[in-house]
Amino acid sequence: MKLNRRLFLGTGAALTATLSAPAVFAQSKPRVVVIGGGAGGATAARYIAKDSDGAIDVTLVEPSRTYFTCFFSNLYLGGFKDLSDIGHTYGKLASDYGINVVHDWAVDVDRDARTVMLAGGATLSYDKLILSPGIDFVDGAVPGWDVTAQNAMPHAYKAGSQSELLRAQIEAMPEGGTFAMIAPPNPFRCPPGPYERVSMVAHKLKQINPTAKILVIDPKAKFSKQGLFEEGWTKHYSGMIERIGPDFGGDNVSVDPAAMTVDIDGSVESVDVCNVIPAMKAGRIAEIAGVTEGNWAPVNAADMSSKADPDVYVLGDASAQGDMPKSGFSANSQAKVCANAVRGALTGSKVFPARFSNTCWSLIHTDDGVKVGATYEATPEKIAKVDGFISQTGEDSALRKATYEESEGWYAGITADMFG
Amino acid sequence: MSARPFSVAMLWAVLCVTSARAEPIGDADAGARVFGKCKSCHEIGAGAENRVGPHLNMLFGRSAAGIDGFRYSASLERAGTNGVEWHAETLDAYIENPKAFASGTRMNFRGIGDPAERADLIAFLRRYSDNPANIPEADPTAVGIDHDVDPAILALEGDPDYGEYLSGECTTCHQSDGADRGIPSITGWPDEDFVIAMHAYKDKVRPHPVMQMVAGRLGDEEIAALAAYFASLGE
Ligand SMILES: Cc1cc2nc3c(=O)[nH]c(=O)nc-3n(C[C@H](O)[C@H](O)[C@H](O)COP(=O)(O)OP(=O)(O)OC[C@H]3O[C@@H](n4cnc5c(N)ncnc54)[C@H](O)[C@@H]3O)c2cc1C
Numbered sequence: 001m002k003l004n005r006r007l008f009l010g011t012g013a014a015l016t017a018t019l020s021a022p023a024v025f026a027q028s029k030p031r032v033v034v035i036g037g038g039a040g041g042a043t044a045a046r047y048i049a050k051d052s053d054g055a056i057d058v059t060l061v062e063p064s065r066t067y068f069t070c071f072f073s074n075l076y077l078g079g080f081k082d083l084s085d086i087g088h089t090y091g092k093l094a095s096d097y098g099i100n101v102v103h104d105w106a107v108d109v110d111r112d113a114r115t116v117m118l119a120g121g122a123t124l125s126y127d128k129l130i131l132s133p134g135i136d137f138v139d140g141a142v143p144g145w146d147v148t149a150q151n152a153m154p155h156a157y158k159a160g161s162q163s164e165l166l167r168a169q170i171e172a173m174p175e176g177g178t179f180a181m182i183a184p185p186n187p188f189r190c191p192p193g194p195y196e197r198v199s200m201v202a203h204k205l206k207q208i209n210p211t212a213k214i215l216v217i218d219p220k221a222k223f224s225k226q227g228l229f230e231e232g233w234t235k236h237y238s239g240m241i242e243r244i245g246p247d248f249g250g251d252n253v254s255v256d257p258a259a260m261t262v263d264i265d266g267s268v269e270s271v272d273v274c275n276v277i278p279a280m281k282a283g284r285i286a287e288i289a290g291v292t293e294g295n296w297a298p299v300n301a302a303d304m305s306s307k308a309d310p311d312v313y314v315l316g317d318a319s320a321q322g323d324m325p326k327s328g329f330s331a332n333s334q335a336k337v338c339a340n341a342v343r344g345a346l347t348g349s350k351v352f353p354a355r356f357s358n359t360c361w362s363l364i365h366t367d368d369g370v371k372v373g374a375t376y377e378a379t380p381e382k383i384a385k386v387d388g389f390i391s392q393t394g395e396d397s398a399l400r401k402a403t404y405e406e407s408e409g410w411y412a413g414i415t416a417d418m419f420g
Numbered sequence: 421m422s423a424r425p426f427s428v429a430m431l432w433a434v435l436c437v438t439s440a441r442a443e444p445i446g447d448a449d450a451g452a453r454v455f456g457k458c459k460s461c462h463e464i465g466a467g468a469e470n471r472v473g474p475h476l477n478m479l480f481g482r483s484a485a486g487i488d489g490f491r492y493s494a495s496l497e498r499a500g501t502n503g504v505e506w507h508a509e510t511l512d513a514y515i516e517n518p519k520a521f522a523s524g525t526r527m528n529f530r531g532i533g534d535p536a537e538r539a540d541l542i543a544f545l546r547r548y549s550d551n552p553a554n555i556p557e558a559d560p561t562a563v564g565i566d567h568d569v570d571p572a573i574l575a576l577e578g579d580p581d582y583g584e585y586l587s588g589e590c591t592t593c594h595q596s597d598g599a600d601r602g603i604p605s606i607t608g609w610p611d612e613d614f615v616i617a618m619h620a621y622k623d624k625v626r627p628h629p630v631m632q633m634v635a636g637r638l639g640d641e642e643i644a645a646l647a648a649y650f651a652s653l654g655e
Contacts, residue, residue: 047588329592336588352585355637357592359630375633386637389629402501406593409602413593 029057030346033116033126035106035285037062037090039069040132040315040331042418047339049097055347059100059124061116065089067419068159070190071328072411075363077156077167078200079207086159092420109289111309128342131291131306132315132331133283134158135189138295141279142182143254152257153274156197157189169273170204176211177272180262182253183218184277187296189317189326191224192372194277196362199229202237203365215271216243217264219251224325225362225372231393232364282318296320301378302354303341304334313338322382323374329358332414337378354378361407367397369404446536451544454537457529464548473527480549482506484522495524495604502627508542513625515541516568520613521626523604535568569619574612576644583649586642589634596653608654614647 034045037060045060066087075081093099102124108117109129116124137155139146145153156166170179179201183194198216205212214237223229233241244250249265255276256262262269281287281295291297291306297314298307299321306312315338316331324330337354344351359373374388391403455464461473468475474490485492485500492500499522504510514521515538517531532538587596590606598607606614620626621635622643638646 051584332592333589336585340585340588350581352582355586355589357589357634359593371630373630373633375637387633389633398501402498405602407602409600410593412599412601413591413595413603416595416597416599417591 029055030127031057031059031125032128032130032342032346033124034058034060034130034132035116036132036134036283036316037064037067037093037101038132038134038316038331039071039328039414039418040317040335041130042067042090042093043332043335044130044132044313044315044339044342045099046093046097046418046420047336048343049093049099051339052343052347052349054098056343057100058098059102059126060090060093061102061104061106061118061124062090063103063105064160065103066160068163069328069411069415070157070159070193071414073156073159073163074193074197074200076159076163077170077197078203078363080200080363080366083164088415088419090419096420106285107288109285109312111289111312114311126311127346128311128313129289130313130315130338130342131283131286131289131297131318132335133285133318135280135282135317135326136284138279138281141184142276145255145257145276145278149255149257149276152260153255153276155277156275157193157277157280166273166275167204170201171208173205173209173212173272175209176213177209178213178215178269179205179273179275180215180217180269180271181275182255182262182277183216183220183223183250185219185251185279187326188277188280190328190360191325192229192360192362195223195225195229196364197275198241199232199237199362199364202233202240206237206240212240214241215262215269216241217250217253217262218243218245219253221246224360225370225390227393228370228391229362229364232368232370236365236368280317282314286314286318293320301381301383303351304338305341313342322376322379323385324356324358324376324383325360327358327360328414329360329410330356332417333357356383359410361403361410363404363407367401367404369400369407370395371403371407446539446541446543448540448543448547451540451542454532454541455544457532458541461527464545468548476545477548479506479511479545480508484510493522493524493526495522496526498522499627504627508546509625511542511545512538513620517613517616519609520616521620523606523609523617524600569616573619573640573644574615576615576640578611578641578644578646578648580645580648580652582642583645583647586638586646587649590646590650593630598654606650609647609651611644611647611651614650615643618643618646 032048034041045058048056049058066089069086072081072086090101094101105119106116107119114126154162154166156162252265254263262271282292282297286292286297291308291312297319299314299319304313304315306314315334317326333356341351343349356376359371361369361371363369370391372390375386376383377386462476463469464476468477470490474487483500484504485496515532518525518527518529593603594606598605618635621631624632
């Protein structure tokens with residue numbers, strides 16, 4: 001299959017060789033290319049550049065000039081944050097860390113030639129390639145829905161214009177209307193994400209449209225922090241939220257975006273807003289690079305290197321690594337392990353043993369925050385969970401408020417860790 | 421409902437482990453003289469009121485930041501929210517090194533290093549709580565307990581390069597430029613304070629599930645390395 005790609009590239013590869021000729025002379029500096037400037041990619045690029053003090057040439061490929069974090073995008077839907085609060089730019093990575101930030105799409109990877117092709121036509125050579133492209137959706141996961149329907153039925157599972165669209169639709173709902181969410185099957189990015197979203201939409205509707213209803217259609221029997229969310233929903237949004245699990249056909253759903261209907265196990269419902277969160281897979285470029293197996297890219301836990309290629313690393317949501325949830329915190333944690341390993345491989349700097357951790361905060365209502373977290377270690381098979389904790393039901397309001405404030409501190413911390 | 425962060429049984433376990441250091445309850449009269457160090461900010465006894473610091477009557481069993489209407493630091497508020505109550509053990513740790521216990525505390529006091537002096541002061545403070553009624557059994561004998569860290573551990577020289585690598589686990593939440601928002605700043609602390617604080621989490625004397633989890637799997641060398649690295653950031 002690799003052979004095929006090389007044949008297919010044909011003239012392109014030859015052209016590349018001529019274009020990148022000067023790189024041969026600049027060989028003295030090892031080159032790292034990072035695809036994707038999100039939680040995993042921005043962190044990896046920043047740590048490699050920062051800690052190698054200019055000894056490694058780092059290029060970051062990311063199409064968006066402003067990265068809107070998915071984390072806290074639910075709080076934007078709930079009215080707790082403005083869109084500008086969750087937007088971040090790449091200026092400091094270029095000016096303070098000397099990273100070559102290229103705003104373009106990576107469209108192909110030739111792992112034999114060790115080059116990355118960009119949509120704009122340029123070719124980048126690498127010694128080490130880091131892929132952190134996040135997620136894409138599985139084709140046909142929700143019959144009737146595809147990306148051409150994402151305006152009628154937004155996913156808002158990549159933040160930015162989709163989040164704005166969904167918020168506008170919620171605000172425009174008729175009095176007493178229905179907001180439907182089609183929740184994704186496992187594994188997916190941010191396990192508590194859909195349920196934090198339900199909480200935030202309920203919070204918004206309670207203020208502007210208190211007789212509106214929320215219908216969650218869920219293929220999963222159980223979900224993350226379920227006890228905490230359900231306690232919160234009863235306490236703050238009594239009677240507003242209904243969840244249809246697989247025992248009532250929540251795993252057999254299709255949509256008609258033109259008619260704005262949802263078919264749940266044969267019974268058709270008209271809805272006013274429909275948030276479709278389809279099944280997910282690794283960002284497409286991981287598949288194009290040939291490092292995926294099934295929907296995700298398997299990696300070695302010790303350094304996040306791909307099981308298919310020791311010169312390619314896969315971070316964050318796109319990777320199949322073991323026990324860590326697909327979260328921004330996890331991607332950031334994995335990026336630092338990877339950065340240390342890549343630096344060691346390219347410059348001989350000391351490589352320390354991998355250690356990972358994650359904490360996910362969710363907001364249920366004003367000042368009602370909860371969290372779940374764990375530490376992890378690298379085993380030969382996978383990233384394995386060591387120890388963990390979760391907020392308890394029945395906690396007093398002062399603790400919940402402190403937990404929310406802590407999440408704001410975390411947000412400031414992780415975005416500074418990503419973007420400088 | 422906030423329970424004490426550790427049970428009496430656990431406290432006894434700690435007690436026994438460190439019983440070599442346990443001393444008889446301090447001398448309250450000697451403690452009255454030690455209280456001279458506190459007096460410019462704290463009142464105690466009949467008619468005591470809040471001043472720069474809160475009044476110290478009925479202190480035992482009060483939760484940290486527990487007086488309504490007094491303006492505490494966010495750090496101490498957080499300690500209270502997390503279930504810290506004032507007892508001999510927690511007071512001993514706080515008075516020894518206030519900043520190591522609650523990093524952002526407004527109590528502008530370097531601490532008292534001498535355990536005997538602290539024991540005396542705590543015995544004095546106890547006079548102004550409902551003495552002896554309503555004071556948990558363990559308190560009178562718990563005076564010698566603190567999370568004093570083995571001097572051999574305190575003497576470890578941390579490797580700042582290793583600390584820099586390990587710090588990745590901290591900087592997802594604690595900002596490396598020292599900015600503090602909802603989560604305290606940890607840069608520029610004296611090494612020793614950092615080490616004491618981390619061991620207090622590791623030993624579950626300081627409450628906070630995330631920190632207990634993170635500190636729980638750090639070895640002595642790793643804590644020393646982190647202390648060395650974060651101390652260097654404040655320079
Ligand atoms: C609603 C919601 C709430 C969430 N809340 C939290 C939370 O509270 N805490 C938490 O830790 N996590 C949260 N997450 C999860 C978190 O956002 C993701 O896990 C995290 O962003 C994953 O990082 P990543 O680097 O893998 O991907 P991303 O951050 O998505 O970054 C991928 C980047 O790659 C770029 N890219 C993709 N393909 C290409 C290509 N071919 N060429 C160039 N660039 C490309 C994309 O433009 C994107 O910027 C939430 C997610 C959602 C949807």
